Amino acid sequence: MKTRKTKAPARRTRGLKARAKRALRWWQQRGTEACAHCGHTYHYEMEYRCVDCDRGVCAVCAVVERETIHCPECV
Amino acid sequence: MAARAIWKAEVELGSTKVPVKMYSAVTDRNVRFRLLDPETLTPVSQRMVNPDSGREVETEKIERGYEVQPGLLVKLEEEELAQLEPKPSREIEIVAFVPDTEIDHRWYDRPYYLGPDGDQDAYFALADALKKEGREGLARWTMRGKRYVGALGTEGPYLVLITLRHLEEVVDASALPRPQSAAPTNAELKMAEQLVEMLRGSFEPQKYRDEYRERVMELIEAKRKGKVVPLKKARAKKADDASLEKLLAQSLKKAGAA
Amino acid sequence: MSATTRKPAKKRWAKKPSAPKSAATRKGPKRANGSAKRPATKARPAQRPAPERRPTEADEVRVRPFWSGTVTFGLVSIPVDLYPANRPRQAGLRMLSEEGTPLRREYHNPDSGGRIENTEVVRGYEIDKGEFVVLTDEELEAVEPERTRDISLDAFVDIDELDPMYFDRAYFLAPRENAGKAYRLLADVMENNDLAGIARFVMRSKEYLVAIMADGGILRAETMRFADEIRTPEEIGLPKPKKPRPADVTAMKKAIAKLASEQLPEEALQDEYLAELRRIAEAKRKRGQDVVEVEEPQDEEDVGVIDLMEALKKSMAAASGRGARKRA
Numbered sequence: 001m002k003t004r005k006t007k008a009p010a011r012r013t014r015g016l017k018a019r020a021k022r023a024l025r026w027w028q029q030r031g032t033e034a035c036a037h038c039g040h041t042y043h044y045e046m047e048y049r050c051v052d053c054d055r056g057v058c059a060v061c062a063v064v065e066r067e068t069i070h071c072p073e074c075v
Numbered sequence: 076m077a078a079r080a081i082w083k084a085e086v087e088l089g090s091t092k093v094p095v096k097m098y099s100a101v102t103d104r105n106v107r108f109r110l111l112d113p114e115t116l117t118p119v120s121q122r123m124v125n126p127d128s129g130r131e132v133e134t135e136k137i138e139r140g141y142e143v144q145p146g147l148l149v150k151l152e153e154e155e156l157a158q159l160e161p162k163p164s165r166e167i168e169i170v171a172f173v174p175d176t177e178i179d180h181r182w183y184d185r186p187y188y189l190g191p192d193g194d195q196d197a198y199f200a201l202a203d204a205l206k207k208e209g210r211e212g213l214a215r216w217t218m219r220g221k222r223y224v225g226a227l228g229t230e231g232p233y234l235v236l237i238t239l240r241h242l243e244e245v246v247d248a249s250a251l252p253r254p255q256s257a258a259p260t261n262a263e264l265k266m267a268e269q270l271v272e273m274l275r276g277s278f279e280p281q282k283y284r285d286e287y288r289e290r291v292m293e294l295i296e297a298k299r300k301g302k303v304v305p306l307k308k309a310r311a312k313k314a315d316d317a318s319l320e321k322l323l324a325q326s327l328k329k330a331g332a333a
Numbered sequence: 334m335s336a337t338t339r340k341p342a343k344k345r346w347a348k349k350p351s352a353p354k355s356a357a358t359r360k361g362p363k364r365a366n367g368s369a370k371r372p373a374t375k376a377r378p379a380q381r382p383a384p385e386r387r388p389t390e391a392d393e394v395r396v397r398p399f400w401s402g403t404v405t406f407g408l409v410s411i412p413v414d415l416y417p418a419n420r421p422r423q424a425g426l427r428m429l430s431e432e433g434t435p436l437r438r439e440y441h442n443p444d445s446g447g448r449i450e451n452t453e454v455v456r457g458y459e460i461d462k463g464e465f466v467v468l469t470d471e472e473l474e475a476v477e478p479e480r481t482r483d484i485s486l487d488a489f490v491d492i493d494e495l496d497p498m499y500f501d502r503a504y505f506l507a508p509r510e511n512a513g514k515a516y517r518l519l520a521d522v523m524e525n526n527d528l529a530g531i532a533r534f535v536m537r538s539k540e541y542l543v544a545i546m547a548d549g550g551i552l553r554a555e556t557m558r559f560a561d562e563i564r565t566p567e568e569i570g571l572p573k574p575k576k577p578r579p580a581d582v583t584a585m586k587k588a589i590a591k592l593a594s595e596q597l598p599e600e601a602l603q604d605e606y607l608a609e610l611r612r613i614a615e616a617k618r619k620r621g622q623d624v625v626e627v628e629e630p631q632d633e634e635d636v637g638v639i640d641l642m643e644a645l646k647k648s649m650a651a652a653s654g655r656g657a658r659k660r661a
Contacts, residue, residue, distance in 0.1 A: 102557055159609055185343070248549050256514045271522050274487065
């Protein structure tokens, strides 16, 4: 079963260059820290800390308002 | 600007209890990036997808499992997972008081300040006693369903609690092979020591500012205004063929002249 | 810069870092299978549109250092690779479908629902509500190109002066190319004099203040928090200190004495949650209950989640001698 994809460029070659282009950046990788809310992992430098409970959450779960960060539970 | 306490608890040393409030001792000043859709520039959302069907699995239907060995998972039911949940409590239990040089700093993870919560006498007495005895408490507590271990110490007249890493989370250098190389000559050693001595000073943390983060904010401002910022590339470091001894001598000369 | 910037406290430094006893002999996180990396298995046809795997990456236990650069002091340069000295907390539970298939995280556009490939996601900064400025890795590196490649030690301090509260994470430095001698020189000098070298460098779009120390001939960089990242008691709003009553202090001393121990009880540093989890899972496995076999093609994302010890040992051993193996 194919997944619905939204991708602009079609996959062209399988050569080294194309592979290199598709290589994941560090912040796209799985990483070592786990999000306290969703459990997904990310690299330390992409961590968001909730100002109220000080737990680390991932960039997707973090609720960002102005300059403060909250986790979904403390919002 | 008073901060909001993260948690309220009681430090428990045997039968003595000291009520405290916990505060984070660090503030994150990072420039925070969000993950965006490259075409619409909106923050992404995430879904858990079954790779076999390609379909999303709703949060309620997600099962949990533990990988007992690669390729072998054991599914765990709700009730079994509930068993793992530590009992909620408001106690910071002190297991032992060890000399404050005993716990290696490499196991220190994140620092928190403990402030008094009502009983200021007991609080400052504990901090004072700890300081005078030169000890740190090994503490255990449960916060928001997670178990923590930490070191209870002092910072001036106040109590601090630093979470500790698990034993295996720190790799000790003694477990690694020492990089082999030719031993430095006496002359090299002497010059290196001299050089280091010239660069020696006392540690002043206020001297160091995070300039990178400021520059990134400037870059963001520039891009926001629509300015095109030329990319600077690092100057390739040309390999210095000069001998180690010569480099040291030159460094000394330079440092002496400075 | 606030007037109430914290002054580093002295004293609570272990004179001779005494690691918890068994740490030195610890082999690494105990995995049921030992330290072998999961071998790549054949991708099932039409399973998912995974990018083509690079066979070399999947089969070899080779971790690329996530940062490479040069440590300098004076005019001496030491090319090095950086590896983490902290093992990540062991993975706990994995998310599965009802049949037990490990689920995959996918990014989607919240409005259209369209899928976004991991490799296509971009990073941006929110300038106004809902408005973002995209920043590429190249642009971020160009902000301070020197610091992203060099660690220049401009000061040496007594290790005792460093307050452990400042420390964050640690990394090992492995010498590259022909840096062995210079590396050893720096390590020897610092170790003989109980010194740490202070420097700043940029890694993963973040500037770090580091203290580099030698430990048995191996250099270790410990990142430190900047002064403005540590809050002072005044900033937090802690009450002004009160001089405690001597009787209270004596009572506390008695309570402390009752729990005094000269050595750290190491069991306290075990991951209890994981031990329990493993126990329950193993018991179920023995009963043959809810066991699922999975075949997963090696994920590109998994680079980095490999046995750290293996990687470190290899990098240190490879660095020995001249003409270290060229890293692909």
